[in-house]
Amino acid sequence: MPHILSIPPLSRRAIKVWHRNMTVFARTWKVNFFPPLVEALLYLFAIGMGIGSYVKEIAGIPYIAFIAPAILAIAVMNSAFFECTYGSFVRMYYQKSFDAMIATPLSIEDVIAGELLWGATRSVIYVLIMLPVLAVFGVISLPLALLAVPLAFLGGLMFAGIAMCFTAITPSIDTLNYPSFLFITPMSLFSGTFFPLTLLPVTLQYIALVLLPLTHLVAIMRMFTLSTVSPVLLLHLAWIIMVTVIVCIAAINMMRKRLIV
């Protein structure tokens, strides 16, 4: 019997599931285009300029430039996470789309892999829309900040995998609120996003570094947008890659367990 971390058999057909979601997304692009745009502006004005006028600088960095990478990282997290929780759950449970797909040459593993890739793609699209806004405000340093795009894919894949694990075990769409409020929301506040991690008590700093994926994503993102790349990047990157591989494999196996009876 396959266990939670056995390597799932995947095929190129996963792209077809991605393609299906992309088609639906592209058809409603006008609706999908605005949230990232508005979100970037809201954060910049409310936190960057509002709070920023009191805080001025953190460790010699203008406050608005300090939070710019956090805005990107949080967007990466939210778009992939919500796509692969609520979005995937609706397709799986209400629309029965997965059932229809596995009656074709697509396997359940292909379907879930396609969903995960799509979740990561949502993150990339979000960042692609936000980057120009941040650039116009002059709060990110180009061209290094362009690396935020591939990073968005990796980070998106990680959060898509985490999300899909929750989707695989949630009894109903309402219970998906628990990971959203108890995991995602606190994480977006305590991962070195709007204030440096070093302000937290040491124990909490360690907890954030060991358990909160967003911490690592924000750290790398900040190196890119501020042009302050250091070798620590490799540690953060290794952490993200390791967790991404584990959660994506686990997600596929858990979804198969849920759906194949």
Next chain:
Amino acid sequence: MKMIACMSPKTSGTLTVLGMDPDTAPAKIKGRLGVVPQETNLDPDFTCYGNLFTYARYFDIPDSAAAKKADELLEFVQLTEKRDVAVEKLSGGMKRRLILARALVNNPDILILDEPTIGLDPQARHLIWEKLRELQAQGNTIVLTTHYLDEAARLCDRLVIMDNGRILVEGSPADLVRTHAGHEIVEVEKTEEVMSCLQDLQIPYEIAGDMIQVATESSRDIARILLDRCRPEKVITRPATLEDVFLKLTGRKLRE
């Protein structure tokens, strides 16, 4: 059905579909099957045309061929006017027809239908039957499950009656009726007098609710004897059907 369609792992025994093993070659098998599930699982994010086109892609059908096939199939199931309509705007019968069309996008070698006309009005059922007959006439192999025995009698060349996962009988509908239910059925209301009268005459009978049923080769003779000797209030004669066979074989107890 789900095991044949490679959607559920087999529980035990051996299973071969189109000469292949579902455990080792599911994608190959599924590429040659067309499945109409019991549940309507059309994609609500697409139009009728979009549903067929997107589904064709899952079968690795190139876009140009998929587009052509989608329009052909819309015409086949008489939904051309609804081509660009969202699926939730369709009636139940139209949805079932669209699902049938969807199951045909890959020109399947075997078409598998699970209760294809469940919950449909008579017109919609007849249209589905007509389409299935057309497919049958073209030489397609169709496997279908149904609880509607008139549907089974109408469509099947070969019929298997199953109960609790076991095959009870197998054969053509007409043969099964002849062997297991006789030619005709005479029904009389269930009263003490009629029952004792039938016992006296040594005519075997069965109790079905508030009626007594007598299976016979010649309903006219039995009806005459009954009317002469037992004086029932009403007598109904009718040809035996698959329903009689089914109830006889599986019993009348409600199964849940």
